[in-house]
Amino acid sequence: MKSTAQEVSAVTAAATALDVARVRADFPILQTRVHGKPLAYLDNAATCQKPRAVIECESRYYETLNANIHRGVHDLSQRATDAYEAARSKTRQFLNARSDKEIVFTRGTTESINLVAQSYGRANLRAGDEVIVSTMEHHSNIVPWQMICEQTGAVLRVVPITDEGELDLEAYRGMLGARTKIVAIAHVSNVLGTINPVREMIAQAHAAGAVVLVDGAQSAPHLVVDMQALDCDFFALSSHKLYGPTGIGVLYGKQALLEAMPPYQGGGSMISRVSFAKTTYAPVPQKFEAGTPHIAGTIAFGAALDYVNSVGLDAIAAHEHSLLDYATQRAQSVPGLRIIGTARAKVGVFSFVVDGIHAHDLGTILDHEGVAIRAGHHCAMPLMERYGVAATARASFAAYNTREEVDALFNGIERARKLFGRAN
Amino acid sequence: MSDLRELYQEVIFDHNRRPRNFGKLASANRTAEGFNALCGDRLTLYLEIADDKIHNVMFEGSGCAISTASASLLTETLKGKSLEEAEALFQGFHKMVTEDDAPVPEGMGKLTVLAGVREFPARVKCATLSWHTLQAALHGEHAPVSTE
Structure with missing residues (x-):
């Protein structure tokens, strides 16, 4: 019997390459623009978008x-x-x-x-x-x-x-x-x-x-x-x-x-x-x-x-995991950013807080960059209490997300830090 | 298109970083709590009222920049005001942040820095939490107030 961690690494290793461009073409809503910017929909743990089929x-x-x-x-x-x-x-x-x-x-x-x-x-x-x-x-x-x-x-x-x-x-x-x-x-x-x-x-x-x-x-x-x-x-x-x-x-x-x-x-x-x-x-x-x-x-x-x-759940999982790894790595260079949830075995859910910037302010500023994330207690108030935070920001990935969208997320975080006087 | 800078003015950052009249008011004779469960914004408002006048007002709590700055500005504005003036300010503030096309009411003073909130419907509840909490304190309501 394999452990969960082994299963995850096996899935990651399988990495049946997912053709993101092809997947994205299946989702009409991804053409939407928000505040004049291309939509980067990173709120998939709340609900994900629907393919044309x-x-x-x-x-x-x-x-x-x-x-x-x-x-x-x-x-x-x-x-x-x-x-x-x-x-x-x-x-x-x-x-x-x-x-x-x-x-x-x-x-x-x-x-x-x-x-x-x-x-x-x-x-x-x-x-x-x-x-x-x-x-x-x-x-x-x-x-x-x-x-x-x-x-x-x-x-x-x-x-x-x-x-x-x-x-x-x-x-x-x-x-x-x-x-x-x-x-x-x-x-x-x-x-x-x-x-x-x-x-x-x-x-x-x-x-x-x-x-x-x-x-x-x-x-x-x-x-x-x-x-x-x-x-x-x-x-x-x-x-x-x-x-x-x-x-x-x-x-x-x-x-x-x-x-x-x-x-x-x-x-x-x-x-x-x-x-x-x-x-x-x-x-x-x-x-x-x-x-x-x-x-x-x-x-x-x-x-x-x-x-x-038809896309393949293994391929989806591997793709999402590579986005999670990328986001986790980029987060290391953001001063004051703390990831909430650093378990060994994770899916593509990336919760975080930034010193001095409330999650809702982050959510509004990211929205202006076209980046849709969730900000709040995520219907898990006892968990927020466990971590001593009122709210977190959360980006969550799906089959159609890209590294560029993760970049847009981090650009937005940088924008927020500048606005709040937390960066030069 | 709404501009982020209209929402996040320097005055708001200033009040967010250094909220005025922050803490518990020992001489308070009216208090009320505001709690937006979905956001996690939470505040307690303390008022010292005598002869239909707000002699002192302070607040405690935690929240986003908009709700913190709004509460801080509320305390600055209300100190020394009569209950009648406070009621008029509440009505004016509410109009200012919720009515898209109406002109900003007169006499709002530095509260006008929050006028940009009207362009951000999702954030109106942040700006109004302290004001609805004020209403609860003035009218002796005991259940925590929510603007969600």
């Missing part, structure tokens, strides 16, 4: 295929259903799940986590049980667990991190015990970029009898994720960070777990038979898909997965 897939659906699914006897409805279910199969392949039944479509990572907390959590947590999360979680992998802990009397425990931004695995092992029922952990931190060693953590949690939810919002766009190899119980991801539309997400769950769980929402599509005396539910995954879903978006998400596969 995805945009066209969604509009083609409305032009040629639109009908409700899973209920019509007419031809269009059948074809829409087939296309929707084909997206499920593509997702299953992308994640290497065992069965399409393990793929539930949701509105996004947030809804996927809430579903597990409210369905699995409500059915299985008792007062005194423990749920483990970590300091580096996004609010969407904290608040749903706080809510279910409040409802059930379970206790939330938090794995600390090192100054570099790596999980304290010894502390984690010490927390695991008979009371541990659920471990909910980010595969990749949205602020630090840290790739957590989830495979080992899952094995350890299983040994303690706990189930594991992996928040894959930031890993699925950058790493090959394999449900069978990871052996996680649940995995959540968002389409919009993976070149697909907003409003679509995935919950992977092991089939036996999903089958044993009560429904999350009631309504149409999720039932087998309804009467006022007793309603029986549809089999998984329909049991968890009440109401008419975002059909067009789901099908377009399938197109996004096709796109990622």
